[in-house]
Amino acid sequence: MNKLKVGVVGCGFIAKKRHIPAFLRLKKNVKLSAVCDLNQELAKNVAQEFGIPNVYSDLSDMLSEENLDIVDVCTPPKIHAPVALEAMKSGCNVLLEKPMAPSLSDCDEIVEAYKKYGVKLSVVHNQNFYPTFLKAQKLVDSGVIGKLLGMRVLILTTRDVYIAHEDHWIHKLPGGAIGETGPHAVYMSLAFLKNAADVNVCARRQSDYPWVSYDDYRIELVGENLTSSIYVSHAGDCNASEVDLFGTEGIIKMDLQSMILTHHKREHIKPTSVASSSLSVAGQTLTGVVSNVFNVCFGKTMLGHDIMIEKFVESIIEDKPVPVTxxxxxxxIRVMNMIVEKLS
Structure with missing residues (x-):
């Protein structure tokens, strides 16, 4: 079988640190043929760094010259739709970094196009593919914590990544900073929450940057089966990505950055019950740390992007459903629009 030819559009952080390394892991089935960026010097540097043979500053030129199987879109969200539409019209399968697009109308155009042109398109909801998150879904489905009652999502991003930079494209997203990290919290919630119907939002500015409207958000996302309590902040100097699931028979806690999952059921608050559950959590944490060390030492660490991109490639080769439709x-994006409307 011929290798799938991939062209990457957008050569910024997410392409260099996540997408390109993920595709390089799949060199048995994939060939990175080209990169494209309006900043041709940046594109040349990325191509040289990763050994990618062809460089373009114009998408149309890349599509006409390369005969690509996959176009990987890593541009700022505002041009996701036009890039994806042109790629699909050329017969390419498309991988879109999240968020899918800034507006529902853009999303609808993309959905219509993938059906019209008969190609595969998937959106990178990477945190849903971390091994800890996949394991948690299996535990919930198997009834380990009983009926799911609610959940909490915590995402903290340091100020220097986005909001400290006045000219960063994040400030042009609907809702500002929440437009970047909010989709992570929403799609993780939607993995467990059915039919999101309402949302309550409390937002404020905690930093001193005058170009920032909000950088600290509390969100209650209400579905027909449960409510997800979301806290997203860009105002501090620490990072976190955590999800807690609360059931009738126990609790699951995930730290997606350290890739450690624990679950326990504390039936009583007697000292013996507290001690037993604490020992259980400590043991699970130690096991997780040892497993992570082993994976790092032997190069087996798999991030969410790695797993999802592998599944997307498999979906094309084996004609299977894409990992995220x-x-x-x-x-x-529909839920994100609900959140942004509450900020108006």
Missing amino acids: PEEGRET
Whole structure:
């Protein structure tokens, strides 16, 4: 079988640190043929760094010259739709970094196009593919914590990544900073929450940057089966990505950055019950740390991007469903629009 030819559009951080390394892991089935960026010097540097043979500053030129199987879109969200539409019209399968697009109308155009042109399109909801998150879904599905009652999502991003930079494209997203990290919290919630119907938002500015409207958000996302309590902040100097799931028979806690999952059921608050659950959590944490060390030492660490991109490639080779459907990407944007409207 011929290798799938991939062209990457956008050569910024997410392409260099996540997408390109993920595709390079799949060199048995994939060939990175080209990169494209309006900043041709940046594109040349990225191509040289990763050994990618062809460089373009114009998408149309890349599509006409390269005969690509996959176009990987890593541009700022505002041009996701036009890039994806042109790539699909050329017969390419498309991988879209999240968020799918800034507006529902853009999402609808993308959904219509992938059906029209008969190609595959998937949106990168990477945190849903971390091994800890996948394990948690299996535990919930198997009834380990009983009926799911609620959940909490925590995402902290340091100020220097986005909001400290006045000219960063994040400030042009709907809702500002929440437009970047909010989709992560929403799609993780939607993995467990059915039919999001309402949202309550409390937002404020905690930093001193005058170009920032909000950088600290508390969100209650209400579905027909449960409510997800979301806290997203860009105002501090620490990072975190955590998800807690609360059931009738126990609790699951995930730290997606350290890739450690624990679950326990504390039936009583007697000292013996507290001690037993604490020992259980400590043991699970130690086991997780040892497993992570082993994976790092032997090069087996798999991030969410790695797993999802591998599944996307498999979906093309084996003609299977994509890991995240365009409709799921659109639903995330529908909920994000609900959040942004509450900020108006």
